[in-house]
Amino acid sequence: MDAIGRIEKALSAALAVAEGAGRPPRLAEAMRYAVFPRGARVRPRLCLAVAMACGEDVPELTDAAAAAIELLHCASLVHDDLPCFDDAATRRGKPALHVAFGEPLAVLAGDALIVLAFQALARAGAAEPARLVTLLGIIGDAVGMPFGIAAGQAWECEPRVDLGAYQRAKTGSLFAAACMAGAAAAGMPAAPWRAVGEKLGEAYQVADDLRDAAADEAEAGKTTGRDAVLGRPSAALTLGIPAAVRHLEDLVGDAAAAVPDCPGRGALETLILVEARRLVPKSLALTAA
């Protein structure tokens, strides 16, 4: 099965538990709506790619780690889109969850997806408890305080923003976790993978800023132009678009160069460079060519 097939199967299996008999039906529907149909699945694909490069030996643990990371990402999108944050009307080309299901179910779907991530991880990790402990630490740190996604989002609520901390936490943390979890699921040391994920996360943040500034809504699959409207930090607005594109390319090169020694190192470096081309909005790739 290819990487996307594995990821979709693992996500569906996790959601199937939440959809067990006796569930409140609308919350179960809202959770599935938040996770399917899929976005790019960038983080879980990264997790699988690293695990395979490390010679994975317990694929069901990799799958659960990847699914947990994507569930947490989906949860953060649902909560970020709420009226009290971005008040986004659309997400992945369809109405945002709070628009489709109402605000209460959007709050609860985010909460239940966070919990589901840990439930899925715990279930798959029962046979490999030592690796489970490492994975829980990596993934918990990437979403909680003081450096995870929730911390990153909270920097938007501070009177003075530490821009580096904001971006590292809001985007970099989960990319770092995706790489580190891939290694940990394969029983390899996780720490050397942090730099790869952080560089890719930074690149992805720049690409996201570029999409918000320059892509049309059909290509982005969500409301664009929000950074300027909301006065949020944006590499595209600060550096200008051509310099931001060059910065993105440098970051991707740094990420590929940071890949630690491992059985699949060459293939992973190539994958990173190929995938990175998909990050830049089509209109900009032409502009910068």
Next chain:
Amino acid sequence: MDAIGRIEKALSAALAVAEGAGRPPRLAEAMRYAVFPRGARVRPRLCLAVAMACGEDVPELTDAAAAAIELLHCASLVHDDLPCFDDAATRRGKPALHVAFGEPLAVLAGDALIVLAFQALARAGAAEPARLVTLLGIIGDAVGMPFGIAAGQAWECEPRVDLGAYQRAKTGSLFAAACMAGAAAAGMPAAPWRAVGEKLGEAYQVADDLRDAAADEAEAGKTTGRDAVLGRPSAALTLGIPAAVRHLEDLVGDAAAAVPDCPGRGALETLILVEARRLVPKSLALTAA
């Protein structure tokens, strides 16, 4: 150290991690605001009491499980109080978190507290990975879908409410988890403790309905009369107050009778009966006398 001392110390230790250098300060403050000063700490005290009755041998694991349960309870209160749910002005005798810190930080504090619960549990469970796996399952199920707190809250969003499922999930699940986690932290089978927790949870829900219907706000420490205003299910409103008080007493008796055979069984039965007296609002205890 007495039970409350252990619980407060474990909660403070968990929060200290979230308050590490580099944190967004207001989210860290909001999280502490959600957890301190303490409420009754009913669930973590129950967890410790069961662990001690089972002859606990790894108290730091009990403490982490109890803290995780309380952090999840506090998270659920913060999210329940949001304008899109109860829109509560006060909680534990002070402004509700979203009133004091704003709605964005209330959403994020709840999210970060959920994650912190799993972080704290994973850290303490590293030395006892088999027990950790059991605890993660018990605690995850108690807050997620299809039967945990989030599911319980979601029944409020359904056109047709399964009242039993609603109350079991919204309140019973975390009481059951508190008892089961106490046993699991002590290395004993958890399943026989479910019934004790479920009965106590049901008793606590009836007591909460009574407080909402009949206690004044100073005694309850929060806005009262919300069940009638919001049309929520309430034993006090359905049965009438005297019958609801009798029902509560029956449930507490059932809980004490359900305590499984264990080294501290007698002491635990007594503790349950004594603690239960604190559940009934003072004015009603007089009325029913």
